[in-house]
Amino acid sequence: xxxxxxxNKSPLQTRDLESCLRLSRPGCGVLLIEDAVYGALAxxxxxxxxxxxxxxxxxxxxxxDLAARxxxxxxxxxxxxxxxxxxFVDLAVEYxxxxxxx
Amino acid sequence: MTSAVAVKGKELEVDEEGYLVNLGDWNExxxxxxxxxxxxxxxxNHWEVINFLRDYYAEYQVAPAIRVLTKAIGKKLGPEKxxxxxxxxxxxxxxxxxxxxxAGLPKPTGCI
Amino acid sequence: MSEEREGGAxxxxxxxxxxxxxxxxxxxxxESLEVVLIGAAFDQDVSLVFLDDGVYQLKKGQRTQGIxxxxxxxxxxxxxxxxxxxxxxxxxxLEARGLTVDDLLVPVEVLGSAELGxxxxxxxxxxxF
Numbered sequence: 001x002x003x004x005x006x007x008n009k010s011p012l013q014t015r016d017l018e019s020c021l022r023l024s025r026p027g028c029g030v031l032l033i034e035d036a037v038y039g040a041l042a043x044x045x046x047x048x049x050x051x052x053x054x055x056x057x058x059x060x061x062x063x064x065d066l067a068a069r070x071x072x073x074x075x076x077x078x079x080x081x082x083x084x085x086x087x088f089v090d091l092a093v094e095y096x097x098x099x100x101x102x
Numbered sequence: 103m104t105s106a107v108a109v110k111g112k113e114l115e116v117d118e119e120g121y122l123v124n125l126g127d128w129n130e131x132x133x134x135x136x137x138x139x140x141x142x143x144x145x146x147n148h149w150e151v152i153n154f155l156r157d158y159y160a161e162y163q164v165a166p167a168i169r170v171l172t173k174a175i176g177k178k179l180g181p182e183k184x185x186x187x188x189x190x191x192x193x194x195x196x197x198x199x200x201x202x203x204x205a206g207l208p209k210p211t212g213c214i
Numbered sequence: 215m216s217e218e219r220e221g222g223a224x225x226x227x228x229x230x231x232x233x234x235x236x237x238x239x240x241x242x243x244x245e246s247l248e249v250v251l252i253g254a255a256f257d258q259d260v261s262l263v264f265l266d267d268g269v270y271q272l273k274k275g276q277r278t279q280g281i282x283x284x285x286x287x288x289x290x291x292x293x294x295x296x297x298x299x300x301x302x303x304x305x306x307x308l309e310a311r312g313l314t315v316d317d318l319l320v321p322v323e324v325l326g327s328a329e330l331g332x333x334x335x336x337x338x339x340x341x342x343f
Contacts, residue, residue, distance in 0.1 A: 010236050010267045012310070035239030038270065043312020064280025068238050070273035070287070084280075162292035163284055167255040170295045211251040 001096035002027050008034040008102060011046040020101040021049065026056035029095055031088065033062040037069060040076045047077050054079050062088060109135045121203050128206025136204050140195070144204070148192055154178065155205040165210040168198040227338040228259045233268030235343060237287065238278070243271050244286055246343035251289075254296035261300035261337075262293075263330060264322070265307045268343075272303070272318040290320045304330055 005024045011017040017032075017039050024030060030053065032040050039046045040061050050059060054077070063082045066073070073082045083091065092098050106113040107120070109131050115123040120136070122128055133152055137144045144152075154175060158166055166174060168186070176184020183189075189197035198210045231250050235242040253260040264272060271287065278285040293299070301322040308314065308324065315324060325333070334340055 008239065010239065012267055013235070035236045035267070038236065038267070038311075041312065045310055065238075068276060068278040068281045068283065068285075069236065069270060070275040070277070072275075158292075161288065162295075163286050163288040164251065164292055166292070166295065167251070169255070170292075174295055211248055211255065 002029065004029040004031060004091050004095035004098045006031045006033055006098060006100045007036045007039075008032075008100075010035040011039040011044075016101045017046060018049070021053045021057075024053075024057060029058045029060060029091060031060040031062065031083070031091060033088075034065050037061050037066045037071070040080050041071060042075060042077045051077050051079075060087075060091065107132065107135060107139075119203075119209060121209050122206045125206055125208075132206055133204040140200070148201075148204075150179065150183075151175065151189065151192060151197065151201050152205045155201055155207060159205070159207050165202045165207040166198065167210045168196065171198050171201075171210075226257060226259055228261070228336070229253050230261050230263060230334060230337040230340045232263045232265065232334075232340060232342040233271055234266040236267040236270040237276070238281065238283055242343040243268070244284075246341075247286055247289055249341060249343075250293070250298060251296060254293075254298050260298050261302065262298065263302045263304070263334070265304035265330070267307075269303055269307045269311060269313060269318075272301075272320060272322065273313070274317055274319045287319060293320070302330060302333065 003024070005020050005028060007016050007020045007030070009016045017036060020030060038044055040050060040059065041047065053059065059080045060083050061076060061080055063084050066082065076082070105116055105118070107116050114127045114132065117123055122132065134144060137148070155165065155171070158174065172184055172186055172189060175189070186197070193200040202208070202210055231246055233243060233246050237243040250260055250262060272290060276285055276287040293301070301320060303318070303322045303324050305324050305326050315322065
């Protein structure tokens with residue numbers, strides 16, 4: 001059963017994203033919210049890790065959190081999907097359950 | 103503790119020092135009612151300062167401290183208005199504090 | 215310290231405010247800004263450092279309507295009015311995030327870790343957020 005993992009901390013401040021990716025399984029979803037959105041930036045230090053993880057997982061970013069921080073969808077690594085709050089709710093319903101890495 | 107100011111039959115929430123809780127509640131009547139409570143009638147010169155503060159807040163998201171207000175008013179409206187004597191005559195309770203309150207802004211940071 | 219700034223209100227100290235957190239996700243950045251404004255209102259010698267994720271505080275183009283928070287990034291542009299003009303950004307932090315000074319919304323001085331460390335040592339008070 002596919003799980004939606006969420007993480008909300010900057011990958012440069014905590015190792016939450018790393019742990020999340022290590023324990024998440026192929027076929028699951030990973031939604032980056034709040035300060036975690038920095039992790040999906042193509043110019044950032046976690047771009048390679050996340051690109052690798054994206055080969056077997058769907059990676060999502062919460063759009064309002066991205067915009068608040070001054071970035072746009074074009075600045076993310078390829079393949080990342082931007083969702084709004086409604087999309088967040090849809091994902092929570094779509095996946096079997098939600099696991100928060102806080 | 104919250105209280106309210108009554109403007110045209112509508113109760114608007116203010117904090118314990120009389121500043122509007124919701125910036126969006128503001129309109130010119132609010133300023134007039136607050137000034138009347140202080141037995142002050144707002145003139146064009148008062149409005150010039152109030153509008154200046156509202157513009158400043160819209161631009162910078164901060165209510166300027168008195169020193170900043172004085173300097174910025176001086177830059178925009180000239181030295182005869184950008185001095186504390188002129189501003190204190192308009193707003194005797196402290197230009198930044200009192201005018202910000204009438205303008206519906208928070209109390210300036212750093213004011214006691 | 216100059217003579218004129220020492221008079222009246224009391225002693226002027228060199229305060230350095232060190233910002234290491236991204237905006238919005240936590241309250242640190244906003245609280246730090248409050249402290250900066252209060253320090254400046256009391257005529258203190260205030261400088262700001264942005265390092266680690268703190269550099270994100272100065273990113274241009276922040277649009278916060280979607281998250282229902284105040285876009286306080288505009289306030290950094292008012293710091294000059296408060297005579298707060300010493301803004302330092304650590305080069306290493308900027309580069310690690312793929313950012314350049316063109317991505318920042320105010321003029322800053324970019325310094326390497328060694329220079330910044332030396333500057334920190336010369337302060338009277340260093341407050342970290």
